[in-house]
Amino acid sequence: MKTSARNAGILFLESALEVDSAVTPSATILSWFEGRRRAHRFRLEPISFNDMVKWGFDPRTGNLCHESRRFFSIEGLRVKTNWGQVPEWEQPIIVQPEIGLLGFITKRFNGVLHFLVQAKMEPGNVNMIQLSPTLQATRSNFSRVHQGRAPLYLEQFTDRRHGRVLVDVLQSEQGARFLRKRNRNIIIETEQDLPVGEDYCWLTLGQLLRLLRHDNVVNMDARTVMSCISYALGPGASPEAVSSRFGQELWRSFQSFAAGRSSNEEIISWFTEQKFAYDLDVERIPLGTVREWVRTDTEIRHETGRYFSVIACRVEADNREVSAWTQPMVKAHQRGLIAFVVKDFDGVLHILVQAKVEPGNFDVVEMAPSVQCITGSYENEGPDQLPPFVHYVLNARPDQIRFDTLQSEEGGRFFREENRNMIVEAGPDFPRELPSNYIWMTAGQLKEFIKYNNFVNVQARCLLSSLSFIEMDK
Amino acid sequence: MKTSARNAGILFLESALEVDSAVTPSATILSWFEGRRRAHRFRLEPISFNDMVKWGFDPRTGNLCHESRRFFSIEGLRVKTNWGQVPEWEQPIIVQPEIGLLGFITKRFNGVLHFLVQAKMEPGNVNMIQLSPTLQATRSNFSRVHQGRAPLYLEQFTDRRHGRVLVDVLQSEQGARFLRKRNRNIIIETEQDLPVGEDYCWLTLGQLLRLLRHDNVVNMDARTVMSCISYALGPGASPEAVSSRFGQELWRSFQSFAAGRSSNEEIISWFTEQKFAYDLDVERIPLGTVREWVRTDTEIRHETGRYFSVIACRVEADNREVSAWTQPMVKAHQRGLIAFVVKDFDGVLHILVQAKVEPGNFDVVEMAPSVQCITGSYENEGPDQLPPFVHYVLNARPDQIRFDTLQSEEGGRFFREENRNMIVEAGPDFPRELPSNYIWMTAGQLKEFIKYNNFVNVQARCLLSSLSFIEMDK
Numbered sequence: 001m002k003t004s005a006r007n008a009g010i011l012f013l014e015s016a017l018e019v020d021s022a023v024t025p026s027a028t029i030l031s032w033f034e035g036r037r038r039a040h041r042f043r044l045e046p047i048s049f050n051d052m053v054k055w056g057f058d059p060r061t062g063n064l065c066h067e068s069r070r071f072f073s074i075e076g077l078r079v080k081t082n083w084g085q086v087p088e089w090e091q092p093i094i095v096q097p098e099i100g101l102l103g104f105i106t107k108r109f110n111g112v113l114h115f116l117v118q119a120k121m122e123p124g125n126v127n128m129i130q131l132s133p134t135l136q137a138t139r140s141n142f143s144r145v146h147q148g149r150a151p152l153y154l155e156q157f158t159d160r161r162h163g164r165v166l167v168d169v170l171q172s173e174q175g176a177r178f179l180r181k182r183n184r185n186i187i188i189e190t191e192q193d194l195p196v197g198e199d200y201c202w203l204t205l206g207q208l209l210r211l212l213r214h215d216n217v218v219n220m221d222a223r224t225v226m227s228c229i230s231y232a233l234g235p236g237a238s239p240e241a242v243s244s245r246f247g248q249e250l251w252r253s254f255q256s257f258a259a260g261r262s263s264n265e266e267i268i269s270w271f272t273e274q275k276f277a278y279d280l281d282v283e284r285i286p287l288g289t290v291r292e293w294v295r296t297d298t299e300i301r302h303e304t305g306r307y308f309s310v311i312a313c314r315v316e317a318d319n320r321e322v323s324a325w326t327q328p329m330v331k332a333h334q335r336g337l338i339a340f341v342v343k344d345f346d347g348v349l350h351i352l353v354q355a356k357v358e359p360g361n362f363d364v365v366e367m368a369p370s371v372q373c374i375t376g377s378y379e380n381e382g383p384d385q386l387p388p389f390v391h392y393v394l395n396a397r398p399d400q401i402r403f404d405t406l407q408s409e410e411g412g413r414f415f416r417e418e419n420r421n422m423i424v425e426a427g428p429d430f431p432r433e434l435p436s437n438y439i440w441m442t443a444g445q446l447k448e449f450i451k452y453n454n455f456v457n458v459q460a461r462c463l464l465s466s467l468s469f470i471e472m473d474k
Numbered sequence: 475m476k477t478s479a480r481n482a483g484i485l486f487l488e489s490a491l492e493v494d495s496a497v498t499p500s501a502t503i504l505s506w507f508e509g510r511r512r513a514h515r516f517r518l519e520p521i522s523f524n525d526m527v528k529w530g531f532d533p534r535t536g537n538l539c540h541e542s543r544r545f546f547s548i549e550g551l552r553v554k555t556n557w558g559q560v561p562e563w564e565q566p567i568i569v570q571p572e573i574g575l576l577g578f579i580t581k582r583f584n585g586v587l588h589f590l591v592q593a594k595m596e597p598g599n600v601n602m603i604q605l606s607p608t609l610q611a612t613r614s615n616f617s618r619v620h621q622g623r624a625p626l627y628l629e630q631f632t633d634r635r636h637g638r639v640l641v642d643v644l645q646s647e648q649g650a651r652f653l654r655k656r657n658r659n660i661i662i663e664t665e666q667d668l669p670v671g672e673d674y675c676w677l678t679l680g681q682l683l684r685l686l687r688h689d690n691v692v693n694m695d696a697r698t699v700m701s702c703i704s705y706a707l708g709p710g711a712s713p714e715a716v717s718s719r720f721g722q723e724l725w726r727s728f729q730s731f732a733a734g735r736s737s738n739e740e741i742i743s744w745f746t747e748q749k750f751a752y753d754l755d756v757e758r759i760p761l762g763t764v765r766e767w768v769r770t771d772t773e774i775r776h777e778t779g780r781y782f783s784v785i786a787c788r789v790e791a792d793n794r795e796v797s798a799w800t801q802p803m804v805k806a807h808q809r810g811l812i813a814f815v816v817k818d819f820d821g822v823l824h825i826l827v828q829a830k831v832e833p834g835n836f837d838v839v840e841m842a843p844s845v846q847c848i849t850g851s852y853e854n855e856g857p858d859q860l861p862p863f864v865h866y867v868l869n870a871r872p873d874q875i876r877f878d879t880l881q882s883e884e885g886g887r888f889f890r891e892e893n894r895n896m897i898v899e900a901g902p903d904f905p906r907e908l909p910s911n912y913i914w915m916t917a918g919q920l921k922e923f924i925k926y927n928n929f930v931n932v933q934a935r936c937l938l939s940s941l942s943f944i945e946m947d948k
Contacts, residue, residue, distance in 0.1 A: 008739075099750050168743035170750075184750050265482070268925060269642035276573050276644075276658050363836070363928070451742060452926035454837070 008166040009232025011189075015113040015205035016231065016470060017239060023109045023202045029211065036119035036199055037129045043316040044123050048297040052312050052326040062288020062295075064310065064328050071138070072096035072413070074300070074310050074328055076290040077179065080281040083357035083365075090290045092300055092310055093360060094178045094330065094413060098139045099170065102221045103157050103186040105134045105194070106166065107202070113189070114202035116153070122219070122411025123315040124329055126418050130219035130408065131211065134200070152197055156190060163190035167228045170453045171461065172366065174409065175358030177308070177330055179284070182362065185225045199319060205229070209468040215406040216418060220462055223407070227461035230447045231255075239469060246349070246402070246425070247473030253349035253443040254469060260442035261345055264449075270439050271365070271455070274355040280364045299331075307374075308332045311415060331415040332374075338459045339371040339393045339422040340467070342402070343430060343440070350440040351464075352389070352426075356457065366457035367449060370438070375420075388435055396424045403466050421463055423472075443467055482640040483706025485663075489587040489679035490705065490944060491713060497583045497676045503685065510593035510673055511603045517790040518597050522771040526786050526800040536762020536769075538784065538802050545612070546570035546887070548774070548784050548802055550764040551653065554755040557831035557839075564764045566774055566784055567834060568652045568804065568887060570612075573644065576695045577609045577631050577660040579668065580640065581676070587663070588676035590627070596693070596885025597789040598803055600892050604693035604882065605685065608674070626671055630664060637664035641702045644927045645935065646840065648883070649832030651782070651804055653758070656836065659699045673793060679703070683942040689880040690892060694936055697881070701935035704921045705729075713943060720823070720876070720899070721947030727823035727917040728943060734916035735819055738923075744913055745839070745929070748829040754838045773805075781848075782806045785889060805889040806848075812933045813845040813867045813896040814941075816876070817904060817914070824914040825938075826863070826900075830931065840931035841923060844912070849894075862909055870898045877940050895937055897946075917941055 020026045049057070054067045064074040077093040105116040120132040137151050156162050167187040172180075196202070203211075208226065212218050231254055242251050258264055292303050301309035309331050316324045341352040356368035373387050375394075383391040403423035408414075434440075441449075446464055449455035456464075494500045523531070528541045538548040551567040579590040594606040611625050630636050641661040646654075670676070677685075682700065686692050705728055716725050732738055766777050775783035783805050790798045815826040830842035847861050849868075857865040877897035882888075908914075915923075920938055923929035930938075 097755070101750075165740075165743050167739075168746050170746050184746055186746075265641075265925070266639075268927075269639050272642050272644050272658055272660075272927075276575070281571070451739070452929075453742075453746075454928065455926075 009230050010234030011108075011113045011166070012205060012229045013231040013233065013239070014111075016209060016468070017206055017241070018112050018204040019206040019210055019470065021109070021112070021114065021202070021204050021207060023114055024207070026207055026210070029201070029203070029207065032201060033119055033129070033131070033217070037127070039198075040121060040129070041316070041318050042121055042128050045314050046298065047312050047314050047326065049312045050297065051314070052328075055312070055326060055328065057288075061286035063286060074287060075179075076285040076287040077359055078283045078285050079359040081279055081357055081359075083278045083280070090285065090292065091307070091359070092287060092290060092293060094181070095284070096178060096181050100138045100183040101135065101157065101186065102133050102183050102225050103135045103188065104225055105153060105156055105163070106187055106189045107191070107194070108189070109202065112204055114204055115208060116194070116196070116200055117203050117208070117222070119199045120219070121317050121319060123313060123317075123327070124413065124415045124417065125219070125411035126216040126408050126416050130411065131208075131217055132219045132222050133225050136221050136412075153194070156188065156194075157186065160188075162192055163188040167225070169228055169451060171224055171228070171450070171458065172362055172454065173458050175360040175366065175457060177360065177413070179282075179360045180362045181360065183221075183224070185228050187225060187229070206470060209471055212466050212468070213403075213405060213471060216408050219408060220410045220458070223462035223465045224458055226465040228450055230257075230444070230451070242469055242473045244473045247469050249344050249347060249349040250443065250467065250469040250472060252347060253351075254447070255444055256348055256442035257444040257448050260348060260350055260445055261440045264445060267439060267441060267445065267449075271355060271367070274365045274437055275363065278357050278364055280357055280359065280361065282359050306333060313415070329415040330413055330417075332417040334374045336419040337371055337373055337375045337390065337393070337422070338369050338419050338463055339389075339424055340463055341370040341389055341393065341424050341426050341430070343426040345440065348442055350442055351446060352434075353439055353441050353446070353460065355437040355439075358457070361457075362454050367446070367455050367460055368457045369460045369463055372459050388438070392426075392430065393422060393424050400425045400427060402472050405466075407462065421466060423463070423467065483704050484708030485582075485587045485640070486679060486703045487705040487707065487713070488585075490683060490942070491680055491715070492586050492678040493680040493684055493944065495583070495586070495588065495676070495678050495681060497588055498681070500681055500684070503675070503677070503681065506675060507593055507603070507605070507691070511601070513672075514595060514603070515790070515792050516595055516602050519788050520772065521786050521788050521800065523786045524771065525788070526802075529786070529800060529802065531762070535760035537760060548761060549653075550759040550761040551833055552757045552759050553833040555753055555831055555833075557752045557754070564759065564766065565781070565833070566761060566764060566767060568655070569758070570652060570655050572613045574612045574657040575609065575631065575660065576607050576657050576699050577662065578699055579608045579627060579630055579637070580661055580663045581665070581668070582663070583676065586678055588678055589682060590668070590670070590674055591677050591682070591696070593673045594693070595791050595793060597787060597791075597801070598887065598889045598891065599693070599885035600690040600880075600882050600890050604885065605682075605691055606693045606696050607699050610695050610886075627668070630662065630668075631660065634662075636666055637662040641699070643702055643925060645698055645702070645924070645932065646836055646928065647932050649835040649840065649931060651834065651887070653756075653834045654836045655834065657695075657698070659702045661699060661703070680944060683945055686940050686942070687877075687879060687945060690882050693882060694884045694932070697936035697939045698932055700939040702924055704731075704918070704925070716943055716947045718947045721943050723818050723821060723823040724917065724941065724943040724946060726821060727825075728921070729918055730822055730916035731918040731922050734822060734824055734919055735914045738919060741913060741915060741919065741923075745829060745841070748839045748911055749837065752831050752838055754831055754833065754835065756833050780807060787889070803889040804887055804891075806891045808848045810893040811845055811847055811849045811864065811867070811896070812843050812893050812937055813863075813898055814937055815844040815863055815867065815898050815900050815904070817900040819914065822916055824916055825920060826908075827913055827915050827920070827934065829911040829913075832931070836928050841920070841929050841934055842931045843934045843937055846933050862912070866900075866904065867896060867898050874899045874901060876946050879940075881936065895940060897937070897941065
C-alpha cells in the first residue's frame with residue numbers, strides 16, 4: 001500500500017509525457033465523449049422554490065435546507081474585513097460541512113500510468129457532461145443518505161487493500177460561495193483488473209493535459225486533483241522533447257520546489273504577514289435576515305442584480321444514483337477572469353500569486369491567481385479603477401497569451417458558470433514593484449504549498465493544472 | 475532584510491552548540507534571574523467576580539467580557555465529535571480572535587547568534603517570573619487599547635528595516651482551552667546596537683536549551699518560538715562533540731526532514747485520513763447556558779469539580795505596561811502529563827505522534843505528543859482504562875527517561891498551571907502495532923510540519939523544543 005513520493009512523481013512525469021495511448025487512442029476521445037452525451041437523457045429546468053421536493057425554507061431562519069438536514073444548505077453570512085474596498089457586507093453562502101472526496105483510480109498499462117476518467121453529468125455543467133475524476137462523493141454518499149445506488153468504484157477508496165496511495169490531501173473550494181468547504185483530493189494506484197463502466201475510460205496524464213486546452217471538457221474536480229500532482233525525474237522519464245525557451249523555463253519552474261526568487265520560508269513569512277494584517281470576521285446568520293438581498297418565487301438575488309443569485313432547479317438524468325431530483329443552485333451573473341501572469345527570472349518561470357481574502361476561506365487568506373475577478377463589474381471603469389493587473393492581462397499581445405480557455409466551475413452547485421482562464425507571459429514592461437499582497441513563486445513552490453493544505457485556492461490550483469510544459473512547448 | 479533558510483539554520487546550529495557566552499556567562503544567569511524576581515513587587519490574589527474592574531458578565535449572554543470588548547472573553551462552547559469516548563459536551567472556552575505576536579530579537583556577538591531574553595512577570599506564572607521572548611504582544615498592544623506604555627522593542631518588529639527575518643510562522647495555542655487562538659512566532663536578527671533593559675539579557679540557544687532542563691524557568695511562549703527553529707550544517711557548524719548513541723540518533727533525527735519510516739507525503743495522507751474520519755462540530759453558545767457548569771461568586775466550575783475552573787484575580791506589578799488590573803484566569807484542577815515516546819529505527823530517532831481532536835483546534839486534529847492527558851483523572855483506574863501509552867510512560871525505567879521536568883502553561887491566562895514534560899525512550903518491549911491515530915516521525919519531519927502551520931499542537935511544539943542533542947548526549 002505504500003509508495004515513495006519520488007516513485008509517484010516519476011510515474012506522473014512519464015504519464016504526462018505520453019500524449020497518446022493504445023488503451024484509449026487520442027483520436028477517439030472526443031467522439032467517445034460526444035457519444036456518452038448522446039447516450040444519456042438529461043433535463044434541467046429552473047423552477048420556483050415552491051416546487052422543490054424535500055427542500056424548503058426553514059420557517060425560523062429562512063435557510064434553504066434539505067428535509068434531512070444533510071447534503072448542503074443555503075444560509076446567510078455577515079462578513080467584516082479590513083481587506084479590499086468594502087468593510088462589511090452580508091450575503092448568502094453555501095454551507096456544506098462534510099468533507100467530500102474527489103478521487104482518481106490509476107493503473108499502469110505498458111508501464112504508463114493511466115487515469116480512470118468518468119464522463120459525468122452534473123446539472124450545472126456547461127454542455128451537461130464533462131470529464132471528471134473516477135469518483136466524486138460526499139460522506140452522504142458513503143452513508144447512503146439519499147438511498148440511491150452506491151457510486152461505482154467506491155470500495156476502491158474505502159478499502160485501501162486494493163491499491164496504494166499516490167496523492168492524498170485536503171483542499172478548499174470557492175471561498176466566495178462556500179463556507180470553509182473542503183475536499184479530499186486523492187489518487188490511488190491499483191493493480192487489480194477493474195471493469196470499466198461505459199461512461200469511463202483510461203487516459204494518460206498527457207492526454208488529460210491536452211484535453212484541458214478545450215473549453216469546458218475537463219471539470220473542476222478533475223482539475224483540482226490534477227493540480228496536486230508533482231513531477232520527479234527518474235530513469236527513462238526526462239522531458240528531452242521540451243525544446244522551446246518557454247517550455248524549458250516552465251520545466252525548470254516545476255523542478256524548483258524549495259527556492260525561486262523567494263525561499264519557501266520567505267513566502268511563509270510573507271503569508272504570515274498577510275494573515276496578521278488582515279481581519280476576516282464571519283458570522284453565520286439566518287438567510288431570512290440577510291440585508292440587501294431579496295427573495296422572489298424563483299430566486300434570491302442582490303438588490304442591484306449584481307454578483308449571483310440562488311435559484312431552484314429540477315433535474316432528470318438516467319445515469320445518476322437517483323434519476324430525478326430538485327435542488328438549489330447558485331447562478332453567477334457575470335463571467336469571471338482567472339489569470340496567471342508568468343515571467344522568467346534567471347531561466348526559471350515564475351508565477352505571480354496574490355494573497356486574497358474571501359469570506360468562506362478556512363484561514364483568512366489563500367494564495368490566488370494574479371487576477372481573479374468578475375470582469376463584468378468593471379465594464380464602465382478605466383484602467384485605474386480595475387483590480388491590479390486586469391488591464392495588463394486583457395490587453396496582452398497574442399504572443400504573450402500562453403493559455404486562454406473557458407472552464408466551468410463545479411456543476412453540482414453552480415448553474416452553467418464558466419470563467420475565462422488565461423496564462424499571460426509578462427514582457428519587460430511589467431511593473432517591478434508589486435502591491436504587498438503579491439509575490440512571485442515557481443510552479444514547484446506552488447505544488448509544495450498545495451501539498452501542505454489550506455494555502456492555495458481552487459482557482460489557482462485549477463489554473464496551475466493547465467500549465468503544461470508539453471502543451472506549451474512551442 | 476532577506477535571508478536564506480540555510481543561513482538561518484547554520485546560525486541556529488552554531489548558537490545551539492554554544493552552551494556558554496562571554497556576553498552573559500552561564501554561571502551568572504540564575505542569580506540574575508533571582509535578582510530580577512527580587513527587584514520587582516508582584517501581587518496576585520483571587521477575588522470574587524463582583525470585584526473585577528472593567529470586566530463583567532454580559533447580562534444577555536452571561537459571557538465574561540472586558541468593557542471594551544477587546545482582549546479576550548470567556549464564552550460557552552457546545553462540542554460534538556465522534557473522536558474519543560464523549561460524543562457531546564459543553565464547556566467554557568477562552569475566545570481571543572486576535573493573532574498575538576511572540577518574538578525574539580537576535581544579534582550576533584563574536585559571530586554567534588544571541589537571543590534577547592526577557593525575565594517577564596505573568597500573573598499566572600509558577601514563581602511569577604519566567605524567561606520569555608523579547609516581545610509578547612497582542613494586536614491590542616499595538617493599538618494601545620489599554621493606554622499603557624508601549625512594550626519595549628515593539629518598533630523592531632513593526633518597522634522591519636531594522637532587521638532580517640529568520641523565522642515567521644503562525645501557530646496554535648491549547649485547543650482544549652482556546653477557541654482557534656493563534657500566535658505569530660517570529661525571530662528577527664538585528665545588526666543595530668540595542669539598549670538592553672534591566673529585565674533583559676542576551677543568551678545563546680545552547681544556554682536556553684540548558685535552562686529548559688530546570689522546572690518552570692523558560693515560559694511557554696519562549697518554548698513555542700524555539701520549536702520553530704531548524705538546524706542546518708555549515709562550515710564551522712557541526713555537532714562533532716555529540717558522541718553518545720542517543721545523541722547521534724537524535725542529531726540524525728533533526729537532519730531527516732523529508733523522510734523517516736514514513737515519507738512526508740505518507741504522513742500527510744495519514745493526517746488527511748484522520749480529518750476525513752473525525753467530525754468536530756463546535757458551536758459558540760452563551761456562557762450562561764452552558765450545561766453542567768455552575769457559577770459561584772468566585773468561580774465557574776464543573777459540577778463534578780473536575781477539569782478546570784474560571785476564576786477572577788487582582789494583579790499588581792511594577793514592571794508591566796499597566797501596574798494594576800483585574801482579569802479572569804483559568805485554573806486547572808489536576809496536573810497533566812505531556813510525553814514523547816521516542817525510539818530508534820535504523821539509527822534515526824523517531825517520535826511517536828498522536829493525531830488528537832481538541833475542541834478549539836483550528837482544523838479538527840493536530841499532531842500532539844504521544845501522551846497528553848490529565849493524569850489525576852485516571853488515579854483510580856487500571857492500565858486498561860488509561861489512554862494509550864500512559865502506563866508505559868509512567869512505568870519507564872530511569873535509564874529510559876531522557877527528560878523529566880515541570881513546565882508552565884502560558885501565565886497570562888492560566889493560573890499556576892504546570893505539566894510534567896517527559897521524553898521516554900522505548901525499549902524492545904514497546905508495541906509494534908499502533909492505534910490508527912498514531913505515527914512515528916523524525917524530529918526534522920515535525921520541524922517541517924511546524925513550518926507549514928496548523929499541524930503541530932502547542933504541547934508537542936514545546937516538548938520538541940526540549941529535545942536537545944547537546945543536553946541529551948550522555
